[in-house]
Amino acid sequence: MNTVTNESTKASPKIGTRANVSANKTANKTFLELTQLGMRYPTAQGDFVALQNVNFTIKQGEFISLIGHSGCGKSTVLDLIAGLQIPTDGGxxxxxxxxxxxxxxRAVVFQNHALLPWLNVYQNVELAFxxxxxxxxxxxxxxxVMHYLDLVQISHAADKRPDEISGGMKQRVGIARALAMKPKVLLMDEPFGALDALTRAHLQDALMAIQAELxxxxxxxxxxxxxxxxxxxRIVMMTNGPAATIGEVLDVEIEKPRNRIELANDETYQHLRQQVLRFLYEKQRKVEPITSSEKQRVA
Ligand SMILES: Nc1ncnc2c1ncn2[C@@H]1O[C@H](COP(=O)(O)OP(=O)(O)OP(=O)(O)O)[C@@H](O)[C@H]1O
Structure with a gap:
């Protein structure tokens, strides 16, 4: 299969000349390829082209973020990689x-953790293992199995059922369950989106440590x-749909392990942040249609 990557559309924030930096520069083996990927959904008004011409290659051990406005097709990309949907074009x-x-x-971690409520924490992870x-x-x-509970620091709650633990703890179990399958690819759909800022920060740190180890x-x-x-x-930034595709790809050339407090004043970090914000709010600005209830409120 002929692979076309979006290298030409890469943003160019090659600032911060820290020498290499990303742990994964050593892992050069491509093992995940999206080629001419497209997805059309049949609707009453005809086919809706959600994705078109998505080309990208990922190396083993890379951490890739997909970012883009709501409805641009991020979950569709993840579903296609997970095999939960079959693409209408490409592969x-x-x-x-x-x-x-x-x-x-390919293991998936969802925002709503989807644990089996009748099994305790240990049993949920054991089932996957x-x-x-x-x-x-x-x-x-x-x-x-306990090894995976230890990894996400949830062993103390091994005997509790999902309804007896907090949202952050449930999400840890979701991650442990996914890791217990020793997947080649861990797919995460806004895994921390529903969590408060502090819990989110703890889990981000845990994920960084786990990824460094595994x-x-x-x-x-x-x-x-x-x-x-x-x-x-790398951060993959998607254009708005319909027919969404990869707009720009940003290399995050900041040494790992990363420390969130030190990064706050890091020039490279600030620059990359701005690049993403610029892409989202200048290049791909999205004006949400005003809903009828909002119209009433305004009136
Ligand atoms: N089964 C479907 N039938 C028709 N259209 C669909 C279907 N599933 C998704 N879409 C449309 O495809 C587009 C991409 O949806 P998708 O859920 O992948 O976006 P997203 O970027 O993940 O959104 P969000 O950030 O809000 O979760 C949207 O316009 C959505 O309405």
């Missing part, structure tokens, strides 16, 4: 294999510019 390749449906090599570790002895199983490839949708710059190796 997705993960590890030399074309995606034709969901698989344990067993999918990819069939036939493990009971004796070996418990410590292996070297997972992560693709994360976010609406949070700071989160994108803090966590990513």
């Amino acid at each position: 997705v390749i993960v590890g030399n294999k074309e995606v034709s449906g969901p698989g344990p090599d 067993k999918q990819v570790n069939k036939g493990m002895s009971k004796k070996a199983l418990r410590p292996a 070297k997972n490839t992560v693709i994360m949708i976010t609406h949070d510019v700071d989160e994108a710059v803090l966590l990513s190796d």
Whole structure:
């Protein structure tokens, strides 16, 4: 398959000449490819072209953020990689294999964590772990599953059911469950979107530490510019739909591990932040249609 990348559309914030910087510069192997990816949805008014001509390659161990205005097609891209939907044009390749449906090599973490309410924290993670570790002895199983609870610091709540823990704790379980499947790709759809700022910061730090240890490839949708710059190796910025595509790609050349407090005054960080904001609010400015209830309020 002929792969076209959007290198030509990359933004050029090559400021901050810190020498290499991104841990993943060493991991050069491309293993995820989006090629001429397109998605049309049939509607009563005819086909709606949500995505068109999305071309991108991702290396093993990279942390990619997808950012763009609401409705531009970020979740559709993630669904296509997860195999939850099949593209109407082009394709997705993960590890030399074309995606034709969901698989344990791609785990998804949703904003609403989707835990099974009748299972406790341990059992929720165990269920995922067993999918990819069939036939493990009971004796070996418990410590292996507890390892993932430890990773997200939730072991103390192993026996609690989802309705007995906070939103932040549920999200930790969701991440542990995804990691327990040892996926090649971790797909995250606004994983921290519903959390308060402090819990969000804790989980971002936890995710950075986990990724440094496990070297997972992560693709994360976010609406949070700071989160994108803090966590990513590259930020993929999408144009507004219909027929949305990749507008610009930003390299985040800031040394890892990153410290949010030190970054606050970092020139490169500030510059990258501005690049994303400029893309979203100048180049891809989106005017939301005013709703009838808002019209009434204004009147
Ligand atoms: N099943 C569907 N049928 C018709 N249109 C759809 C369908 N699913 C998504 N769309 C449309 O495709 C476009 C992209 O949707 P998508 O959910 O991928 O956007 P998004 O960027 O993830 O949005 P948000 O940030 O609000 O979650 C939107 O215009 C949406 O209305």
